Amino acid sequence: MESAARIDHVLTYELTSKDLEEVRFALSPAAETVLSLRALRDPGRFPLQLPWVRAVQSLLEGPDWEVLGQLVNATMGSPDFLTPRPMSPLTQFADELEIIGRVDQETFERQLEAVNGESTTLTPGRVVEALGDYWQTVMAPYWNRMRTILTADITYRGHILTQQGTGAMLNELGPAISYSQGVLKVEKVSEISRSERINGRGLVLQPTLFGPHAVIPYDPGADPFLGYPPRGQANLWTVVAPPTPQDLAQLIGTARARVLRLLTHPRTTTDIAAELQVTPSAVSQHLQLLRRTGLVEPQRAGKQVLYRTTELAQLLTGN
Structure with missing residues (x-):
């Protein structure tokens, strides 16, 4: 996955009228787990999540950082196999972890090398174990509160979609995201500008607390996916x-x-x-x-x- 960054490059998704009908929302505990590593790596880019960053500092000695440190790079990129595209707001972390563990070796090595710029000695099993420990130690104690914000946002977007249409809903996802006449643009992504057609593959929208502007797939041609910032984050840690x-x-x-x-x-x-x-x-x-x-x-x-x-x-x- 890539998050919006300082480089002014654009991902463009081209959607037909049929594609617009197939837009769906989903939640991914695995994606939030992987993306949260970015906030620990560069807290200054995630001011709304600083209370969480501070709260988990005492918990960080347990997880395997030799592994976790290779799952996100300096430009906040991470391998797509770590964030299997969710298809439901009810996605469970254990199910996603099982999918991650089944990644084929060629994809595993290629994506990790693309993100880190060097070959890896890691194995899928070791990555799954490290992510599982990290989830239980750092994410699970706070997941209920996070999930409440994420699901509430999906409900809000659903009301806009029903009352005003898909185009209006897409235009409200965030300042880095805009839609007009079948073209959805995601600006300032840390990747070479590219344009892709949805072509009936379905566009999945996922609110995420750890992508300040937008999150997209790392690999060109990956299944269409867009992470966007949910509403209500400013109050997340004051509840x-x-x-x-x-x-x-x-x-x-x-x-x-x-x-x-x-x-x-x-x-x-x-x-x-x-x-x-x-x-x-x-x-x-x-x-x-x-x-x-x-x-x-x-x-x-x-x-x-x-x-x-x-x-x-x-x-x-x-x-």
Whole structure:
């Protein structure tokens, strides 16, 4: 991946009307993990994330920096295989780590050499282990708060897309990003200017806390992807700590608090009932009230209806 930098070069994506219909949003814990290494390498470029940088300083002795130091270069570039293109806002870090571990050796060596300017002695297994340790130590304790900002931004962009259209939504992604008549331009990227056609491959948009202006694929011709800065970052680290389970139970009731606590991932009414050892009808009543108060939302998957927490509920529970 490349992030917007000081060099005034431009990536241009050409989109047909069909391409515009296929634009989608996604989240990537793996991408945020890899991109966060940039903030640790050059904190001055990430002023909004300085509270996080300060907070994790005492945690940095554990991860394998001999490996991690080779995953981002001085111009903030990183190999694309480390950031598999996400296709959903519900992407899980473990799933992405598995994909990273399956990278073929030729791609692994070629991309690392392109980023670092020299051959590597690393192996995919060692990279996966280092990233897993880094995630658990440095990212996971803060991921719930980060994810809340990222998912809230996707919701906001979705409203603009629905009400004003794809073009208007693209033009609001950030000052380095502009769209007009089928042409999406990303300015000041640290790569030779290039123009690419989407050609039905789908454009994935991903809010990221660690790309101050924009993030694009490192390799020309890679699957179309654009990382952009989410709204609300200025308040990210000033949010008060989430309430305790006891506080939440007093607010919404013990039974409904237990339901929310179980929704760390989308689940069916029957699944929740089995977990709580109560009847599905009792769970259904709680879910309907939680839905009316904006704390859960349904999501159809085939013939099943899954329930997941909203951004508001995630703030309340820390999930």
